[in-house]
Structures are given as structure tokens and as C-alpha cells.
Amino acid sequence: MSGRMDLSRLHDALDAQRRARDLSWRQLAEEAGVSPSLLSRMGNGQRPDLDGFIALVQWLGTPAEEFMSHSGDDQAAATPAHGPTPELETQLAMLLRARDDLPEADKEYLLEIVGATMRRIKHHAGAAGTDVAGPAASSDAGFGRLPQ
Known part of the structure; x- marks a missing residue:
């Protein structure tokens, strides 16, 4: 089973943090060290490159695994209610x-x-x-x- 980045989850988390901190998308890009065009492309459904992804999850302060999904599985199947949870x-x-x-x-x-x-x-x-x-x-x- 291969894993994929959940773009909508990442974009939603960025948007929530951006709103909470009262930032524009351009300000978020500057703080995270990515280009504003990367965020614009993400808003249009394009995935960031690896360096952009790393910069964004570090800016969020969230483990990258939070934005992973498994292909072929729906979200509920990918994270079972009683499955293993990191300590x-x-x-x-x-x-x-x-x-x-x-x-x-x-x-x-x-x-x-x-x-x-x-x-x-x-x-x-x-x-x-x-x-x-x-x-x-x-x-x-x-x-x-x-x-x-």
C-alpha cells in the first residue's frame, strides 16, 4: 500500500493557522520560507514539492504524518478507531x-x-x-x- 500526501488536509491546516494568526497568504509564505505561488498552486489542487512540504509542516509545527493518507483506503480505514496510536x-x-x-x-x-x-x-x-x-x-x- 502506498502513501500519499493529503493536500486538502494540509491546505486546511495552513488556512486555519493563517486565520488564527491573522496573516495573509503572502505573509504565511514569507514566514514559512516558500513562494506565494506555491501556496496559490496548492489552492488550485497541485501538490508542493518535497522541500515546500517540509517547510510548510515545520511552519505548522505538526508531524508530516498528519498529512498522509493511504491510497485505496478511505480516511476511516486508514486510521482505525482502535489502531495503533503514537505514544x-x-x-x-x-x-x-x-x-x-x-x-x-x-x-x-x-x-x-x-x-x-x-x-x-x-x-x-x-x-x-x-x-x-x-x-x-x-x-x-x-x-x-x-x-x-
Whole structure:
């Protein structure tokens, strides 16, 4: 099964962030480091090149996987309700690594706080006999460091 970029999802996310930050498409392009014509072409249904895609998802601060779909599958089949979900720690680490406005030490500190919180949730869920924290609480692995 091959994966494809979900252009409409990417464009919708860009538009939502653009509106939230009260930017024009030209300002978004400047901040993201892409040409305004790239955004115009995307609005007309053309996919960006790889460098443009990377610049845009980095500007959004969202993992690229959020904008992937699987050919031959509808969205519901591509992301089953009870299918594997990336660990919360992994998702947060990816988001923090994409930020350039935080020093590395602060990123590490934030991940330590989240790790302690997840351990507490796991402990309390285990004591109550339920797993309210889901798959993210199942492991503390890799929480002291950001994945490379």
C-alpha cells in the first residue's frame, strides 16, 4: 500500500493557522520560507514539492504524518478507531524538536514534567483497575531525551 500526501488536509491546516494568526497568504509564505505561488498552486489542487512540504509542516509545527493518507483506503480505514496510536511522549517530543524558540534544556525539562505526569496517571489508573491514559502511559522509555 502506498502513501500519499493529503493536500486538502494540509491546505486546511495552513488556512486555519493563517486565520488564527491573522496573516495573509503572502505573509504565511514569507514566514514559512516558500513562494506565494506555491501556496496559490496548492489552492488550485497541485501538490508542493518535497522541500515546500517540509517547510510548510515545520511552519505548522505538526508531524508530516498528519498529512498522509493511504491510497485505496478511505480516511476511516486508514486510521482505525482502535489502531495503533503514537505514544504521547513521541508526539510531544516531535513537536518540541520542531520548535526553535525554546532552548534544548527547556525542551528536556518539559518532557520530564510530562513523563512524571504520565507515570502518575498510569499509577492511578492501575490502582483503579482501568487504563485511562491509553497507550501513551504504557511506557516511560526515552523520556529523558528527545528522539534524534
